[in-house]
Amino acid sequence: MKNRVIGMSVPRKEGREKVTGRARYVDDISLPGMLHGATVRSPAARGRILGIHFEGDIPWNEFTIVTAKDIPGKNCIALLIEDQPCLTAEFVNHLEEPIVLLAHRDKYLLEEARRAVRIEIEPLPAVFTMEDSIARTQTIWGEDNIFKSFRVEKGDVDSAWATADFIVEGHYETGAQEQLYIETQGMIACASPEEGVTVWGSLQCPYYVHKALMLLFGLPSDHIRVVQTETGGGFGGKEEYPSMIAAHAALLAWKSRQPVKITYDRAEDMAATTKRHPSRAWHRTAVTRDGKLVAMEIDFTIDGGAYETLSPVVLSRGTIHAAGPYNCPNVRILSRAMATNAPPHGAFRGFGAPQSVFALERHLDRVANTIGLAPEELRRRNFIQEGQTLAVSQVVTEKVNMDHLMDRAFVLSGYHAKRKLFEAGNRESTIRRGIGFATFLHGAGFTGSGEEYLASEVAAEATSEGRVRVRAASTEMGQGTNTIFSQIAAEALGLDVDQIEIVQPDTAGVPNSGPTVASRTSMIVGKLVESAVYGIREKLFQSGLLKPGYTMSDFASACHKYTENKGPLNSTAKYEHPRELHWDDARYQGDAYGAYAWAVYVAEVSVDMRTAEVRVEDFVAVQEVGKVINPVLAAGQIEGGVAQGIGFALYENVVWQEGRMVNAQMTNYAMPTSMDIPSIRHYFEEIPYARGPAGAKGIGELPLDGTAPAIANAIAHATGADIRRIPVTPEALMEMLERIDA
Amino acid sequence: MPDAALKIRVRCQVNGRATEFEAYPMERLLDALREQVGLTGTKEGCGEGECGACCVEMDGVLVNSCLVPALQVEGTAIRTIEGVADGDRLHAVQQAFITCGGAQCGICTPGMILAAANLLARHPRPTVAQIREGLAGNLCRCTGYIKIFESVVEACRKSEQNP
Numbered sequence: 079m080k081n082r083v084i085g086m087s088v089p090r091k092e093g094r095e096k097v098t099g100r101a102r103y104v105d106d107i108s109l110p111g112m113l114h115g116a117t118v119r120s121p122a123a124r125g126r127i128l129g130i131h132f133e134g135d136i137p138w139n140e141f142t143i144v145t146a147k148d149i150p151g152k153n154c155i156a157l158l159i160e161d162q163p164c165l166t167a168e169f170v171n172h173l174e175e176p177i178v179l180l181a182h183r184d185k186y187l188l189e190e191a192r193r194a195v196r197i198e199i200e201p202l203p204a205v206f207t208m209e210d211s212i213a214r215t216q217t218i219w220g221e222d223n224i225f226k227s228f229r230v231e232k233g234d235v236d237s238a239w240a241t242a243d244f245i246v247e248g249h250y251e252t253g254a255q256e257q258l259y260i261e262t263q264g265m266i267a268c269a270s271p272e273e274g275v276t277v278w279g280s281l282q283c284p285y286y287v288h289k290a291l292m293l294l295f296g297l298p299s300d301h302i303r304v305v306q307t308e309t310g311g312g313f314g315g316k317e318e319y320p321s322m323i324a325a326h327a328a329l330l331a332w333k334s335r336q337p338v339k340i341t342y343d344r345a346e347d348m349a350a351t352t353k354r355h356p357s358r359a360w361h362r363t364a365v366t367r368d369g370k371l372v373a374m375e376i377d378f379t380i381d382g383g384a385y386e387t388l389s390p391v392v393l394s395r396g397t398i399h400a401a402g403p404y405n406c407p408n409v410r411i412l413s414r415a416m417a418t419n420a421p422p423h424g425a426f427r428g429f430g431a432p433q434s435v436f437a438l439e440r441h442l443d444r445v446a447n448t449i450g451l452a453p454e455e456l457r458r459r460n461f462i463q464e465g466q467t468l469a470v471s472q473v474v475t476e477k478v479n480m481d482h483l484m485d486r487a488f489v490l491s492g493y494h495a496k497r498k499l500f501e502a503g504n505r506e507s508t509i510r511r512g513i514g515f516a517t518f519l520h521g522a523g524f525t526g527s528g529e530e531y532l533a534s535e536v537a538a539e540a541t542s543e544g545r546v547r548v549r550a551a552s553t554e555m556g557q558g559t560n561t562i563f564s565q566i567a568a569e570a571l572g573l574d575v576d577q578i579e580i581v582q583p584d585t586a587g588v589p590n591s592g593p594t595v596a597s598r599t600s601m602i603v604g605k606l607v608e609s610a611v612y613g614i615r616e617k618l619f620q621s622g623l624l625k626p627g628y629t630m631s632d633f634a635s636a637c638h639k640y641t642e643n644k645g646p647l648n649s650t651a652k653y654e655h656p657r658e659l660h661w662d663d664a665r666y667q668g669d670a671y672g673a674y675a676w677a678v679y680v681a682e683v684s685v686d687m688r689t690a691e692v693r694v695e696d697f698v699a700v701q702e703v704g705k706v707i708n709p710v711l712a713a714g715q716i717e718g719g720v721a722q723g724i725g726f727a728l729y730e731n732v733v734w735q736e737g738r739m740v741n742a743q744m745t746n747y748a749m750p751t752s753m754d755i756p757s758i759r760h761y762f763e764e765i766p767y768a769r770g771p772a773g774a775k776g777i778g779e780l781p782l783d784g785t786a787p788a789i790a791n792a793i794a795h796a797t798g799a800d801i802r803r804i805p806v807t808p809e810a811l812m813e814m815l816e817r818i819d820a
Numbered sequence: 821m822p823d824a825a826l827k828i829r830v831r832c833q834v835n836g837r838a839t840e841f842e843a844y845p846m847e848r849l850l851d852a853l854r855e856q857v858g859l860t861g862t863k864e865g866c867g868e869g870e871c872g873a874c875c876v877e878m879d880g881v882l883v884n885s886c887l888v889p890a891l892q893v894e895g896t897a898i899r900t901i902e903g904v905a906d907g908d909r910l911h912a913v914q915q916a917f918i919t920c921g922g923a924q925c926g927i928c929t930p931g932m933i934l935a936a937a938n939l940l941a942r943h944p945r946p947t948v949a950q951i952r953e954g955l956a957g958n959l960c961r962c963t964g965y966i967k968i969f970e971s972v973v974e975a976c977r978k979s980e981q982n983p
Contacts, residue, residue: 093918096926097910097933099861099901106860258961260865260873261927310863310927311961344866556925556962710921714967718924721964744870744959752955752965 083569084772087710091560091580092308104264104279104307105341112266113142114185115330115340116192118178119350120170123419123737124204124218127168127197130178134194141191142334144179149329151296155321156289161219162385162422164294164325170199171218172384172421173738174350176322181330181338204419206737208358208381211416218384219417225382226390226415228397230666232469233408238373242364246445250361250437251803252786254381254732254739255354255725257426258749259555261310263319263351264341267327274301275328281320282312283593284551288585290321291328306583309555313722314425316555317595318387319351348742352424353732355380355392355415359400359437364408369451369459373408374469376400378434382415383422389415392423394525396430398670399783401469402438403480403519404460409469420737425595427719428782431520432726436804439516439787443794453791454484454493457517471667476674477765478702480517483678487515487700490759491680497795504796508687511695512796515680516784521671522776523598526661529653529672535589536606538567539648540614542641544634546571547579548610551591552603554580557778558711559599565707566604566771567611573630589650597776600707601673604771606651613649656769673767673775677701679720681788682756685796690812692793694724694756701780702763705773709762716760716781723785725749731805822891832893834859835903843890850874850885852893853900861901861930865959872958875931876900882938884957901930904937912975913937922971924962932958936972945976 095101130145132138146153146167153167154160166175178195182188204218205211211223219225239245265279275291284304291302304324309316323340330338342350357380364373378400382389393415400411446456461480467473488494493513500511523529537549548567554560564578581588591603618624621644623636640647661668682696699716706712729748733741741747766773790801799814822828827842834857841856853859853876862885865873869884876885877899904911913936916922923929932955939946939954946954951972952965960968 087921089918090921090923092926093923094910096923096929097914097917098905099859099930101926102860103863103927105864106854259925259927260871260959260961261863261925262865309925311925313961344868558924710967714921714924714963717964717966718962719964722961743868744866745868749959749961750964751959752952752968755965758964758966 081569081772083565083575084705084707087708088561088565088575090558091564092554101308103261103310104266107266107278107307109266109337112337112339113181113183113330113334114188115179115181115327115338116188117176117326118180118192118195118197120173120175120177121197122170122199122201123173125170125199125201127170127177128200129198131196131198132194133196136191136194140182142181142330144329144333148333149294150332151294154293155325156293157318157387158390159386162387164322172419174421176326179326179330181334204737206418206420206734208379208416208418211418218419223417224414225386225417226393228393228411228413228666230397230409230411230469232471235373235375235408235410238408239364242372243367244365244449245362246365246448247362248441248444249802250359250440252357252433252436253805254356254423255426255730256348256732256747257313257315259311259313259315262342262344262347263316263323264339265320265323265327266337266339267324267331268337269328269331270335274303276303276305277324277328278305278307279320279324280309280316281306282316282553282555282595284553284583284585285590286318286593287321287324290325294325302585304585306553309553312555313427314429314595315352317425317593319424344744345742348747349739350421352387352422354426355382355389355423355430355433357396357433359434361437361441363441363445365445365449367449369449369456371404371406371460374401374406376411378411378413380415380430380433381418381420381423383418383420385422387422387424389423392425392430396434398470398521398525399431400434400438402435403462403517403676405462405466406460411469420734427722428779429596431779432782432786435516435518435783436787436790439518440790440801443514443791454515458484470670472669478676480676480678483676483700483702483763484517486761486763487678487680487698490700490761491682491696491698493680496682500796510685510687510796511682512685512792513680513682514788514791514795515678516787516791517678518784519674519676520597520780520783521674523602523672524596525670526663526668529602530655532592532653534592534603534606534653535650536591536603536610537589537648537650538610538614539646540637542638544637545577545579546573546611546614547581548607549581549588550603550607551583551588552599553583553594555594557715558708559594561711562600562604562707563607566607569772570608570611571615571633572628573633597778597780600774601770601776602653604774605769606653608771609651610649613651614647617647617649672769673704675701675703675775675777675780677780677784679784679788681792683789683792683796685793687815690808690815692728692806692811694789696756697758699758699760699781700763702765703777703780704767704770704775705764706762707772707774712762712777713760715777717758719781720758720785721750721755723782724754724789726782727786727789727804728806731807828891830890830893832895833897835899845889845891847890848886849888849890849893852890853885859900859902863927863930865928870959872931872935873928875934875958877934877938882935901934904933911937912979913940913971916971916975916978920971920974921967922963928958928960932960932968936975940975946972
């Protein structure tokens with residue numbers, strides 16, 4: 079059957095509001111009698127709180143002041159476990175840790191007051207590096223500073239080394255990266271024992287905030303309401319931290335009995351909220367003379383910061399993606415997430431995979447170089463094929479064809495010709511050119527049994543006019559949820575997208591469809607949208623009011639009759655885990671993901687040898703993500719993700735000083751501008767995925783995985799510098815180039 | 821110089837309408853627009869003139885409203901995102917942003933649209949290099965800028981068809 083709506087570039091549903099300035103973000107909302115809230119934070123990385131002093135010429139009696147003792151329920155931000163306090167009372171474990179909350183009507187006076195609170199701290203020795211954490215120079219979390227560790231074993235790695243012609247080792251590192259959504263974090267709360275707690279804010283996961291507030295206030299679920307306002311970008315940064323801000327705003331509202339708004343300025347947002355986990359990886363690879371992988375041993379460590387937050391899950395995804403889309407008989411991956419006294423690191427698009435994929439793809443270029451094989455040839459001899467097994471022993475059932483994707487990417491980028499051309503031209507030139515690539519996969523949805531535990535739900539209802547409302551907790555944050563869901567529902571029912579309404583995520587009105595993360599919204603929740611609206615159609619069929627082959631007006635009149643005679647016309651769909659997918663959490667083996675996106679990215683760079691500045695001159699992104707629901711939105715995901723990947727590779731350098739981000743400003747933390755982005759050409763190979771809505775798989779995180787290693791490999795090609803760490807700032811590259819000269 | 825601690829009365833034009841508001845002399849135009857005039861379409865992204873989310877036109881010149889003190893606004897004509905469309909009729913740039921996917925999360929969009937409209941007023945047929953340069957003061961974290969460039973080109977094309 080031919081699609082009517084799927085595959086069309088339907089304009090963004092809320093586009094008109096956004097281009098006219100009418101879209102309402104949290105900071106655009108003001109409630110009568112509203113106070114502003116501020117957070118007083120720890121000035122030390124680790125220590126014991128000796129006193130809180132309210133100083134200065136401040137009318138303190140006008141302020142609402144909240145500390146840990148004002149918390150009605152449990153003092154923690156509930157996530158995987160309950161180790162992170164909402165307001166710390168006795169010990170501080172990282173800089174910027176929240177200690178006191180203030181509220182006042184005048185936001186200028188509030189800022190003066192915030193600066194006038196002095197936190198007296200007896201400092202304790204702190205841990206700032208993964209190495210010190212592993213060495214346990216101090217024990218700062220649990221018994222061993224380890225939030226989580228994994229061991230993946232396939233085949234017999236130990237016996238394999240003896241059979242190899244070459245063994246290649248290497249260390250690789252990635253730095254922290256700030257999500258840098260242009261809308262900083264913010265929340266508004268109303269709260270009282272009689273009315274319960276309601277928060278409105280910028281967030282990705284309404285039910286994460288809901289869960290955190292229930293425990294914090296000790297209230298039943300129907301006394302907590304979380305409403306998402308228009309969200310100005312998330313990228314993972316609004317996955318877990320919104321629970322913290324919502325908790326703070328709600329505590330101030332609870333005590334003051336007035337609405338309270340907290341919005342962070344950029345400096346506070348950058349210094350205090352989560353970032354991408356810094357990582358270190360070590361690879362040891364055994365390979366035959368003709369380029370067949372014999373064994374891969376991978377050691378992968380991420381810096382989790384001071385509390386567990388989502389680090390175990392980030393580590394899990396990083397671990398599973400660490401061995402890439404290759405068929406290797408013997409694989410061992412050991413990984414761990416370590417505690418340090420940095421603000422907790424958290425979710426950021428790609429979620430551990432960009433870190434481990436950088437290490438692998440950079441390493442494989444070095445392996446190819448060692449054995450005297452072209453880097454693409456090494457990949458081609460080891461690409462995973464249908465029926466073979468990935469590192470976690472998942473048998474690939476998809477019709478994957480990495481060779482074909484690579485051919486396509488190389489034709490689009492002119493890879494072979496450019497590689498030769500640049501090598502010939504570089505000898506003479508101060509501007510050197512290089513071209514490199516990365517080949518990779520990205521699993522969509524929660525890992526292993528994750529989706530089964532989430533048990534997501536979506537509801538739909540039809541009005542008497544034949545309009546269909548979709549109720550889901552999946553948030554729109556720019557990636558296109560509203561539009562994609564409308565297309566899926568419209569296609570399923572034979573309606574126009576205008577007849578579909580996506581209800582604003584509000585825990586009082588939408589079921590729990592799980593968090594808006596993990597490239598799961600289109601593939602997993604979208605499928606539930608499709609099932610839920612099919613349920614409506616089925617009711618109309620069964621009631622005899624509608625027959626297959628109906629027109630839109632038949633549908634409208636059937637809805638009218640149904641609602642008039644039988645009452646509400648609604649339907650819900652709940653996630654059912656495919657029976658053929660099995661996961662063993664204890665051994666970390668099995669079907670890690672229901673589907674993978676597969677990709678080959680090619681980057682072309684120029685390097686000014688006098689300044690060591692790198693420019694990305696051209697970029698080609700070829701991927702297979704199942705059926706593309708909306709080509710313009712899908713392209714937007716790829717182009718935006720590649721741009722963030724360029725930042726990760728070249729510009730975005732979080733400078734740490736004893737656990738503090740010292741460049742917490744857009745002035746000195748540089749993200750790509752319109753001058754830094756090359757032409758980005760993308761191509762989608764579309765193989766419909768049987769379990770996805772209309773054949774779609776996940777797409778959102780994919781582009782972050784392959785962009786940085788493709789660029790790093792291109793820089794190595796241009797200059798001969800053996801890139802081991804990103805970001806490749808001019809300072810870092812210059813040092814490497816000087817070493818080559820010496 | 822007026823006393824920094826005392827509010828002043830500022831008279832100006834906002835989107836073609838005579839407007840008066842009270843503000844501290846060094847209060848940011850951004851805050852005055854959002855809080856005194858009630859126009860929240862202008863957004864704050866960084867508060868230090870780096871991101872361009874707060875761009876408005878002041879006497880036809882593109883400025884970061886987070887860097888303009890209220891004092892300096894007296895007697896000027898300001899155009900914000902709310903003044904770009906002609907009633908319900910969208911500006912060519914606004915329509916193109918919808919058609920081409922130039923807006924994702926939408927938070928940089930008001931500033932970006934003003935920057936694009938300002939560019940087209942100066943260069944009705946900009947080259948790709950001029951588009952890149954014209955938008956270099958406006959950061960977008962979602963799109964990677966490609967769809968924004970395409971939106972500007974599309975707006976030129978449409979404007980030439982229906983001048």
